[in-house]
Amino acid sequence: MHRTSFHNRKAFQIENEEIRVTVTEEGGHIAEIFNKATGINPLWIPPWPSIEPSAWSEARYPEYGGGPEAHLLSGIMGHNLCLYLFGGPSPEEAAAGVRIHGEAGVLRWDFEATATGLLARCVLPLSRLTFERAISLDGHRVNIHETVENLEAFDRPTAWTQHVTLGPPFMDRGKTEFYANGGLVGSLPGGSDPESGKIFDKPGPTFKETLTSGTGQGGFRSYLMDQAQARSFFIAWSPASQTALTYCWKRSEFPWIGIWDENNFRDFKPWNLRTLSRGLEFGVTPFAESRREMIERGRLMDTPGFAWIPAKGKLTAEYYAATVKTNRMPASVDEF
Numbered sequence: 161m162h163r164t165s166f167h168n169r170k171a172f173q174i175e176n177e178e179i180r181v182t183v184t185e186e187g188g189h190i191a192e193i194f195n196k197a198t199g200i201n202p203l204w205i206p207p208w209p210s211i212e213p214s215a216w217s218e219a220r221y222p223e224y225g226g227g228p229e230a231h232l233l234s235g236i237m238g239h240n241l242c243l244y245l246f247g248g249p250s251p252e253e254a255a256a257g258v259r260i261h262g263e264a265g266v267l268r269w270d271f272e273a274t275a276t277g278l279l280a281r282c283v284l285p286l287s288r289l290t291f292e293r294a295i296s297l298d299g300h301r302v303n304i305h306e307t308v309e310n311l312e313a314f315d316r317p318t319a320w321t322q323h324v325t326l327g328p329p330f331m332d333r334g335k336t337e338f339y340a341n342g343g344l345v346g347s348l349p350g351g352s353d354p355e356s357g358k359i360f361d362k363p364g365p366t367f368k369e370t371l372t373s374g375t376g377q378g379g380f381r382s383y384l385m386d387q388a389q390a391r392s393f394f395i396a397w398s399p400a401s402q403t404a405l406t407y408c409w410k411r412s413e414f415p416w417i418g419i420w421d422e423n424n425f426r427d428f429k430p431w432n433l434r435t436l437s438r439g440l441e442f443g444v445t446p447f448a449e450s451r452r453e454m455i456e457r458g459r460l461m462d463t464p465g466f467a468w469i470p471a472k473g474k475l476t477a478e479y480y481a482a483t484v485k486t487n488r489m490p491a492s493v494d495e496f
Contacts, residue, residue: 161273190239203238204327213266225429244287246319247448310469321443334373340394342383351379378425409479
């Protein structure tokens, strides 16, 4: 592990002969999974300048917009952790300092080298949680082990989502292909889809598509991972760069995936109709929404819509990401 500067941000890197992984010190974002054979990082780097979240204030940096999302947007990159909250805070929570997707993405994390990679930790003072992420490399695979600890003496419901976002040059309109072994549940209102806001009685078709060639589209769709498969995954492939990326996890730990698109759709700061990105956001909740909405929704399609953290207890999860050079869309995660 070594310190580095990445897009004007303090960061730490680990690498081997096949891949390089970069994690920002503030926010703990996995900003880069660089495929050395293709020269491509599939993860999203926003088109606006990135700053350290500790430097942000709405008065000083109005170019990131306003509201509880501006702080996160000032420094977000690639794979963002959403913990205790996946979505926006209530007005009262926002007034108390809660940010969109919770506080992990704007905090300073502590890092230490391990024999196989790095260990990153943060304490969430508002949520009263601690979080730990161990990252190690094995060939073209990035192995990740996470632990969430509840500091309170009460069982508590929580959101816990891996907000993985892909961007150019890996994202290529009309060309990049995607596949996830989950069926459509519904979508949140406010998107460009004519059926935006609809929730179905049972899962719809499995998610498999090529990125649209058009612009001016955006929104959020939720998918329930296939209950017949212990492993859940998504695969994305860029034919232009011959780069494929997968994330693979246990369905029992993260039963949902949300597909979020921003394709020159948002005209307000800092988006300004100039952003192409796709979030493949797997976790314990089906939709990005407030904690009140998450808890009131409860179960959906006989599947929990959040996770419980025991009093003074811990939750753990393991998953991996991998990127390979290939001239075709991989048929399964076994090809990584």
